[in-house]
Amino acid sequence: MAITIKDVARESGVNVSTVSRALNGEYGVHSDTRELVLAVAERLQYRPNRVARGLVTGRSHTLALVVSDIRNPFFAEVARGAEDAAYASDYDLVLCNSDLDAEKQLRYVESLMEKRVDGILMNSVAELSKKQVEQLSNVGVPIVLLNRAAPRNAFSTICADNDAGGVLAAEYLWKLGHRKIAHLTGPRHHGNMTERANGFVRALSEARKPVKPVVLHGKNNFQGGMELAQKLLAQHEDVTAIFAASDMMAFGAIRALMEAGKRIPEDVSVIGFDNVELSTIVNPPLTTIHQPKYEIGQAAVEILLRLAGRGEHQAPEHRVFGVHLIERRSCMERKS
Amino acid sequence: MAITIKDVARESGVNVSTVSRALNGEYGVHSDTRELVLAVAERLQYRPNRVARGLVTGRSHTLALVVSDIRNPFFAEVARGAEDAAYASDYDLVLCNSDLDAEKQLRYVESLMEKRVDGILMNSVAELSKKQVEQLSNVGVPIVLLNRAAPRNAFSTICADNDAGGVLAAEYLWKLGHRKIAHLTGPRHHGNMTERANGFVRALSEARKPVKPVVLHGKNNFQGGMELAQKLLAQHEDVTAIFAASDMMAFGAIRALMEAGKRIPEDVSVIGFDNVELSTIVNPPLTTIHQPKYEIGQAAVEILLRLAGRGEHQAPEHRVFGVHLIERRSCMERKS
DNA sequence: CCTATAATCAAAAACGTTTGCAAGGTTTAT
DNA sequence: ATAAACCTTGCAAACGTTTTTGATTATAGG
Known part of the structure; x- marks a missing residue:
């Protein structure tokens, strides 16, 4: 059996609440006890159970990325940017491949909601019915779209120009x-x-x-x-x-x-x-x-985290990145 | 506030345990009550909280894939195979990019353990110290490696020949x-x-x-x-x-x-x-x-799920896929 | 020296599920 | 007819945290 906060509490002779505070660096615990607790936790190789924490805090420290197909190099690059940004903020990123299938996409979102992800980043490329859009808007978790959406709805968006x-x-x-x-x-x-x-x-x-x-x-x-x-x-x-x-x-x-x-x-x-x-x-x-594919992924989770930080309803953010022409050798002049 | 199992219990006039059993299709609940509960749950748009469930069941229904870089098309293909297989079994897949960095890799594993993932699929490409290997072996969650490992250790492996x-x-x-x-x-x-x-x-x-x-x-x-x-x-x-x-x-x-x-x-x-x-x-x-990249990813999570199903210590599985030569046009005869 | 205040910690409730156990009620078998 | 088995359901205890509340002790100000 994995070792829990109770074990380190017992072992260091304090209450679990004190252990929790000590480990989370909260105010109101004597430096001596904190050191003791930290030492015991280290010795016991204590690893907090994030799902238990998630249950009480209501946040899972997890984001989701749903793309049509990760094998598309564009999405791979976006994914890397997103994952790096998530990692930097100690968030996990779950990957979903929707194949442009509206139904599959909604099934994913539903499953992700059950898992209480803190935000969803998706290329909602499929045509969604009004009902579906509504459903999506009401999920209660911030969503940022990788494409410009109809202006009426409340999603944040981020894409290139x-x-x-x-x-x-x-x-x-x-x-x-x-x-x-x-x-x-x-x-x-x-x-x-x-x-x-x-x-x-x-x-x-x-x-x-x-x-x-x-x-x-x-x-x-x-x-x-x-x-x-x-x-x-x-x-x-x-x-x-x-x-x-x-x-x-x-x-x-x-x-x-x-x-x-x-x-x-x-x-x-x-x-x-x-x-x-x-x-x-x-x-x-x-x-x-x-x-800028990597930057798009990166910026998207930054927006997501910002929105997730604030409570409930927030004004959607929109961001569009500039593009430019890269001239190589697949085009040439045509004298007609 | 999201609506919980208690709400549907109250609304349908039964105990939460009955609701739980009805929703999970367990044996031993009258078909009338089951129908009632299902109807109420549907009407209330009830979505079970998987975090709470995970806390009691000890399983998160989540797998992890840690690769060096998802932008590598090889890994993208593996990832797609893995995600498809996970999706088919209603598991989520979290994506991690280790950049061949042993330390980053271990940090990921640690974080994944805290999240109680049910299995980890990784290309442990970095040289790990004995201590690290040991640490990895003891995490208590099945790990399948995308490369052949030293025979002594207990990881399952899957790779091409x-x-x-x-x-x-x-x-x-x-x-x-x-x-x-x-x-x-x-x-x-x-x-x-x-x-x-x-x-x-x-x-x-x-x-x-x-x-x-x-x-x-x-x-x-x-x-x-x-x-x-x-x-x-x-x-x-x-x-x-x-x-x-x-x-x-x-x-x-x-x-x-x-x-x-x-x-x-x-x-x-x-x-x-x-x-x-x-x-x-x-x-x-x-x-x-x-x-066969896609198949490798696919087979890897299948092994993972099989191992996760069984309890505690299981014999590691090993599987190697055949390879073959694809002759195209980048090679030619050399008469010397 | 006494009281007001602050610091430290313990106790317990909560988060939303699953699940073992027992209490009823209903059928079956003797 | 009665005991045994069975089906259905409710009750309550988990799971491992965080967080609120309250109690005890130490500190300081007068």
């Missing part, structure tokens, strides 16, 4: 002389990606000579990028530039293009979004829009 | 005609990588015409691969083939080689280990040793 990123990509491609342009993006209703698409097509439509890109929706991963690029080649052989809504999709697109005998960037330029580490090693190195 | 993988790489390179061979590997004392190295050099030394590869140690990531390849080029210009102990290191090596003006595979062949998803998209596609 997706719209600006889309604009950056559009301007870049346009200046390079491209006029037959495609945008490969994720599922409809994916908040972040929708914003990227919006910025992109808007910027192109406002160019000196407006361009209307073809926009294809698919899965946000390597596979999805491949499939969309294949579909694109079948329908629009003549595109000279592709903006992929994520680096993973860009990788898939590049693969499909190469298999179809296209050279990059000579035949078609490709630009991605995220700037994941691997984008430097693919060949050619991927031109992309950088967003 | 690293030695065989090393042999595979050696035989492949040798048959292709390479005789000037290098092996870029991770830090010394990295269990899995040491085994890969062992298999590799042994197989080469037992070849018809024995070869002694140069072995360089460094960091197990993209950066480390780059640095080692640069060092290698400076010291041994004449190598014609490189076996990298992980795909990430292989990517780094390829990058360094390309920057040094080498063509792959014409000038130098490169073979990796892991077969991460990205290895198909790098150019040239990477020839590598496949190990």
Whole structure:
């Protein structure tokens, strides 16, 4: 049996309440007794039971991160930033993979509530019904979303400036002389990606000579990028530039293009979004829009902890990080 | 205030113990009362407090995964497998990044113990002192290691057949005609990588015409691969083939080689280990040793749950997964 | 020297569950 | 018909902490 606070109380001849105070460094315990208690606790290798503590304090010192898939390098980076920040404040982080499945996502939240986590960080990418949003709002624990949400609801949000990123990509491609342009993006209703698409097509439509890109929706991963690029080649052989809504999709697109005998960037330029580490090693190195993934994860739990510290209802915080273009070698000028 | 079991007891006119039994589907409660209780619980939106339950049952329904860095695609894949398996059994998974730091690793374990996790899955890659191993053995919660450990200690282990993988790489390179061979590997004392190295050099030394590869140690990531390849080029210009102990290191090596003006595979062949998803998209596609990452994570928590189910001291389980060579285009024949 | 105040600690309640035990009531078997 | 077995339920004790309250002692001010 594990040794409890009672054991160290008995062993040091004081009451458990005194042990508790001594160990937690609270005011009102004589330095002599404190030292004694500390010594005994050390000798007995006492480890406080955090679930017992959690029961009385109502706080579990645990945060949760629910992402669609941790294998997505973007989320891995966010997760690392989040975990580091949590660790720094002595919080644990539980990991959940929702696969964009609204039901699974809600099941996770429910389970997390039962466990009394102190905050949830999630990319609520799935379309939630009004009822679900309501349910989520009332869980009583702070939630920060990794994407901008409908302004009415009460979640805090943190994300990159997706719209600006889309604009950056559009301007870049346009200046390079491209006029037959495609945008490969994720599922409809994916908040972040929708914003990227919006910025992109808007910027192109406002160019000196407006361009209307073809926009294809698919899965946000390597596979999805491949499939969309294949579909694109079948329908629009003549595109000279592709903006992929994520680096993973860009990788898939590049693969499909190469298999179809296209050279990059000579035949078609490709630009991605995220700037994941691997984008430097693919060949050619991927031109992309950088967003601060680690910092987003980090900032998210900082917000979470701040909200968790305050009681009950707090004003939601919002934060958007700037993005910038990383020019590598997957795009080139198009003289038409 | 959240609503508790007492509320539903009062509301349905029965004792809390009956509510508990009804909700947990235990034997010995009349179907009428059960239905009533269930209805009331539903109406009141009752959510049991898992912390309180954990206190009495002594089980937290939580597992932990401590890896060196979740950004390493290998670990991301393992994590996903582990989380899926945990989710299937209604367990939560907390994520920890140890950075190969022995002290940080132990701090994590200590914190996890305080939280009464039901099992820990870790790649104990750091060199642990005898005292630390002992400490770990006595924590009282099942631990499964992602690498083979010293046989004396009581941890369960699960990993790929690293030695065989090393042999595979050696035989492949040798048959292709390479005789000037290098092996870029991770830090010394990295269990899995040491085994890969062992298999590799042994197989080469037992070849018809024995070869002694140069072995360089460094960091197990993209950066480390780059640095080692640069060092290698400076010291041994004449190598014609490189076996990298992980795909990430292989990517780094390829990058360094390309920057040094080498063509792959014409000038130098490169073979990796892991077969991460990205290895198909790098150019040239990477020839590598496949190990079943997702399955390893999955199997690890299955073992963990089995061990957690049984009481106290159980015989450790060991499992090793087979590996195989994936031939792509980063290696070619060498006629010397 | 006496009282008011502060410092130190013990006692006990609380947190929300599960669970062993016993008390009823109801069926079954003899 | 009665004892034995069984089913259903309530009661209360855990689980290991924190925290409030109150008592005892030491300190200080006059």
